[in-house]
Amino acid sequence: MEVFFPRTLAELWPLKAANPESAVMAGGTDLLVRLRKTGERPPAIIALERLAELRRMSIEGGGLRIGAAVTIGELAASEIVRDALPALWQAAAALGSPPVRHGATVGGNMCTASPAGDTLPPLYVYGAAVAVAGAAGCRRLPIGDFILGPGRTSLAPGEIVTDIIVPLPTGGAFSAYYKVGKRRAMAIAVASLAVCIVRTADGAAGKVRLAWGSVGPTVISLPAVEAFLAGKRLAPDVLRQAGAMAAAAVLPIDDVRASAGYRRSLAGNLLLKLAALGDDEQEDGR
Amino acid sequence: MSQSDWRSNRPPAGGVQEIGRVAPRADAAAKVTGAERYAADYYPENYVWAGVKRAGVPHARIMGVDTASARALPGVVAVLTHKDIGGKNRLGIFEKDQPILADGVVRHCGDAVALAVAETKEALTAALAAIRVDCEPLAAVFAPEEALAAGAPIVHEGRGGGNLLLESEICFGKAREALAGCRHAVELTVELGWQEHAFLETQTGVAWQEADGSLTIVASTQTPFRDRLELAEALGLTLDRIRVTAPYLGGGFGGKDGVTVQGFLALAALHSGGRPVKIWYSREESILAGTKRHPATVTYRLGCDADGVFQALDCRLVFDTGAYASLGTEVFALALEHAGGPYRIANVAVHGKIVYTNNPVAGAFRGFGVPQAAAGIEQAVDELARVAGFDPLAMRRKNAVGCGDTTPTGVVIGRPAGLAECLAQVERHPLWRERQTWREGAPPFKRRGVGVAAVYHGMGFGPAVADYANAKLELTAEGRITVCAGVADMGQGNATTCLQIVSHALGQPYGDMELVLPDTARTLPSASSSASRTTFTYGNALIGAAGVLRERILARGALLLSFQLLAPVNAAEVDLLPGRIYHAPSGRSVPLKVIAGFMDAAERTATYSYTCPVNRQAIPTGGNLRLHGYPHRIFSYAVKLARVEVDTLTGEARVCDFLSCVEAGRVLNPQLYEQQLHGGAAQGLGYALFEDFAVSGGEIATGDLATYILPTALDVPDMETVSVAVSEDEGPFGMKGVGEVVIDGVLPAVANAVAEAAGVRVTKGTLTAEKILAALRAGGREATR
């Protein structure tokens, strides 16, 4: 098996064209696990780790542009992410373990398109866009359109993800990521919830964005629950009602990690993590 | 492979290591730098890979195994079946029921059907895939009740007793009548799942034929000497044709107590055209084929009088041994002996069964049946305290056994016993004293509970099987001391303790000592690294050997001095000092090297044989358990305390604090001792909260470490330890075994804390967040602030 390490996108496209059956590898923390498990052997691997163009983070026009090959560890170490996108920062800090975060990338997490991918619910609530490029050119689409189903994305053959563009929420927005795993590290989410709430002057919720992980084939958004909470103070009984709506609406499955029923309960109960928000401002989501 | 590969381990430079002080681990530097060679690290020159074809079905008759197409593949050296085995093809301790390679019947999914040997791993994988096993499925049984039902499929056809491996009863007084008369009584059933050993180093080893055709096996094993006996019989070889060596193990915990890969290695090496063979299980194969902790269902009825004094216990314990007995009957006997906990109870009925099924094989696992028994009795005690309105710790103190008391299963405690002191220490400890304040400090949507459990653990093999050790020491020609550590060190550090004992006993510094790890050709026959008896038994033998060597050195030294002084020298006036002897009256010294030159090789070697005293008490009940270890003579004691915070939204439980208070005699090396307390507690927390081993229809659903959830460093709290060091004078320097009492009782301490926090007890298997949330819901506490 050949492994290529292009240094620029200009080098990458001809390699990709010459090796149409090759696999793209960023950190390899999903790809290599899959190859070991299935015994699949792609004829070549094109590694993204030396593409400086994919490893940058920069503020651009009210959004944070994150290169697809930026590692989860780099996200977790970034002050901008910590301060402006706390839900994404918490998700990065909760993904895997230090050695996994050292290799794993945000692009890889998206392209794996697992409903349990930890960075995905935060990217949904922040309204992130995905920049995709191929030999023929680039396109940009909302994350909800990029991910089509479990393990399925709208990447065309020969295309790669180059960046994720995350709009920075307005000042005063509260955002957080709540993850339930089977242990405190190295745990695939059994259920998770990302929230982003812009509060009104009187402390009620203004705009509410919610996204659940691991309770459906992809990340689940429930506009009805968001609309129900909008304009209300997040008192426990309000959150309980919203929780009941969410528990009824999600589409979880049974697997070796948890039953669908438990996941359903979590989808509802996790909203009560916001109850502290009703009391004080200091909730950090952990 | 050359002799230089049999490197002795040289301990770090250092002075005399006294007993009772922290002696540096002899293996630390080599392990940390990666220089230490585990069995997995052996790659003999020109070696080939061996691998196993597994059944993949839980119960079937083998109609044929077609090896021809596998054999024809490039790079394949041999493909072997049971027909290639010269001996009885049966492994086992009491019940020799396990074939090396299946001959006729498959009894669980991990059963080995054929063995392939190939040049490369790729060729091996291809060969294993090409072996065709023609199987006729048989009806299978996956639960003890099913297996015992009339007309159930029989796992071992033709065996008298059917699927019942062993049934026993220990009875004193009139348990049922007394229970009916109790002021307070509770009943509780607890179901316990499997636990995987999950050692870092999966089962592995290498083997080759020597020039004379005899076999040398380097394996990750707790039992090199017993392996040799078992292999000789199974393969039809004489003992002198097999040599087994055990480098440091990358973990064992009982999962390498007996043959794992050694049979395959021996067989492959006999058919590899003279080339060395290597085998190394993947994690998946390790989980599929390895033994586990026995699942069990235990039902307890416990009653007390108005003062909280236990009056009666009636309990039933049912164990699932899976497809083979392994050490199941011994595990079962220890569970029954400890079924009533470390208390005084006069009216007792303990009844138990251990049953064959087509599930994965259960066997030895640190704790050896006691964790299951403790899970029952210690939760029953808490329930009883709750309904009767007693403080759970005070109730335990009231009923605790001490020296001179009789345990619920009739064992008269004839040796020092520090349980009362452990309970008193915990009662005084801030983690217990300040529990109410801590509980009340729970943040919103969290609930807190504090649980305790008291346990004891019998040490050694019991009255029927000799618990022996043969120590060997050598004064080398260079005047150094070679310490033969005849019992495997699976990471617990007993090799270091061997050095420390000799260093202390002979007053010689670490820097002048060398270690020989277990090797049937170089160390003397000694029983296994198991049963909390390793250091107790081997340490006693070493002290004996050191005494012999000391006497010889002093006698020879006195003789040498008398030639120098031209006067008789009394050996009693000669001292053994680091590197020399010293004669105070004359002020003269003689280096050990000079004395060594004055002795022949046989004299420079001191050996000593030690066999543990046993409990010879005549007990009128439980007679069929004697052969399997009942009763014990020496027990270690412990009390565990867990502070657990439960999330009422998710059911997640976090152990915030954990205290182990242990009485295991005197402490030889406080650091190694504390490592046992920490490791045992961590493994016990895994058993309690995380390691939810799932099997359905005989197939393992948690077959890798992504789905079988071990606790990580973030899941294990900082732990506190308290040692109650009562001297056990039969032990070396007053010690007794600590390796297992440290895991016993962790589960019920946690379960008791969770029950307090959740309001409803989780009694079925691992206490996962999902089950705890269900308990919170049942108790009306789900999502409450």
Ligand SMILES: Cc1cc2nc3c(=O)[nH]c(=O)nc-3n(C[C@H](O)[C@H](O)[C@H](O)COP(=O)(O)OP(=O)(O)OC[C@H]3O[C@@H](n4cnc5c(N)ncnc54)[C@H](O)[C@@H]3O)c2cc1C
């Ligand atoms: C031990 C362990 C623990 C883990 N824990 C977690 C966890 O807690 N939470 C979680 O969400 N995940 C977890 N993962 C999964 C994994 O680490 C993440 O999904 C990670 O983000 C994947 O990134 P990667 O760079 O390693 O992807 P890779 O393995 O390199 O790639 C994954 C897939 O995406 C494709 N790909 C990668 N980058 C691009 C690109 N720029 N354009 C197009 N295609 C691309 C690859 O071809 C491949 O198909 C864990 C994995 C392991 C091994």
